[in-house]
Amino acid sequence: MDYFEDKSFKNINFTETDFQIGEYEFCRFDQCNLESLNLNGCKFIDCKFSDSNLSLMDLTQASFQNVSFTNCKLLGLRFDSLNQFNLELDFQESILNHSSFFGCNIKGTNFSNCKLIDVDFENTNLTNSIFLGSDLNGAQFINSNLEKADLRECQNLFIDPDLNKIKAAKFSLQSLPGLLEKHKIKVSF
Numbered sequence: 001m002d003y004f005e006d007k008s009f010k011n012i013n014f015t016e017t018d019f020q021i022g023e024y025e026f027c028r029f030d031q032c033n034l035e036s037l038n039l040n041g042c043k044f045i046d047c048k049f050s051d052s053n054l055s056l057m058d059l060t061q062a063s064f065q066n067v068s069f070t071n072c073k074l075l076g077l078r079f080d081s082l083n084q085f086n087l088e089l090d091f092q093e094s095i096l097n098h099s100s101f102f103g104c105n106i107k108g109t110n111f112s113n114c115k116l117i118d119v120d121f122e123n124t125n126l127t128n129s130i131f132l133g134s135d136l137n138g139a140q141f142i143n144s145n146l147e148k149a150d151l152r153e154c155q156n157l158f159i160d161p162d163l164n165k166i167k168a169a170k171f172s173l174q175s176l177p178g179l180l181e182k183h184k185i186k187v188s189f
Contacts, residue, residue, distance in 0.1 A: 001041075063087075069094045080104055 002022030013033040023043040032052040043063040048070070055075035063083040068090040075095060080102040090110045100120040107127045111134050118138040130150045137156035145165045151157060152172040159166065 064089060066090075068092070074099060079106075 002020045004020070004022060004024045004027055006026045007024070008028045008030065009032055010028075010030045011032070012029075014037055015033055015035055019034065019037050021040070021042055023045070024047050025045045027044070027047045029047070029049045029052050032049075034052065034054045034057060036056045036058075038058040038060075039062040040058055040060045041062065043065075044067050045063075045065045046067075047064075048068050049072050050070040051072065052069075053073045054069075054077070055073050057077060058081075059078055060081045061083050063085065065086045066088045070092045072091075072094040074091075075097050077096070077099040079089075080100050082104075084105060087104065087106060088109075089106060091112070091114050092110065093113045095115040096111075096119055097115055097117040098119070099116075101124045102120050103123045105125045106129065107125055109126065109129045111129065111131045113133040114131075115135045116131075116139050117135060118140075119136075120140050121144050122140055122142040123144065125145045126149050127145050128148045129146070131154050132150060133153045133155075135155045136158070139156075139158075141159045141164050143163060146159070146169050147165050148168045148170075149166075150170045151159075152170050154172075157171075
């Protein structure tokens with residue numbers, strides 16, 4: 001397996017150029033297209049992706065340890081197929097629609113100003129995670145741990161408090177209707 005350390009990849013369309021399966025440490029991917037690549041077995045440690053398209057990649061047993069995504073397109077990804085050992089992610093201003101975090105332990109994950117439409121968070125540990133300013137339209141939270149999570153300023157938030165752990169979670173007044181939805185209570189502001 002190839003090893004890459006402290007490398008920068010900029011403006012590369014990996015759908016037209018070979019992507020090397022290997023271990024990437026302290027690498028940056030800027031304005032790259034990795035759409036539909038098979039990353040089976042790849043390892044990313046302390047890497048940053050910005051302004052890149054990573055949609056529909058096969059993440060089976062890939063490893064993401066302290067990996068950040070800024071202004072990236074990550075549609076339809078199965079984060080639940082990643083190697084869960086030391087899984088640590090950070091998302092800012094990214095689109096993760098139709099992705100799955102089913103059963104992932106991603107405590108403290110930052111999802112700031114992201115689009116999380118129809119994302120599966122079932123059985124996910126999201127303790128201390130941050131969702132500030134994100135759109136959660138259709139996101140599924142069932143048996144999720146959202147204790148101490150920051151869900152202020154979220155849009156389209158619907159969480160059943162009876163089916164999830166939400167102790168000490170932070171919500172804004174505008175998200176109150178999404179917490180009371182199942183009770184058919186109407187809240188006016």
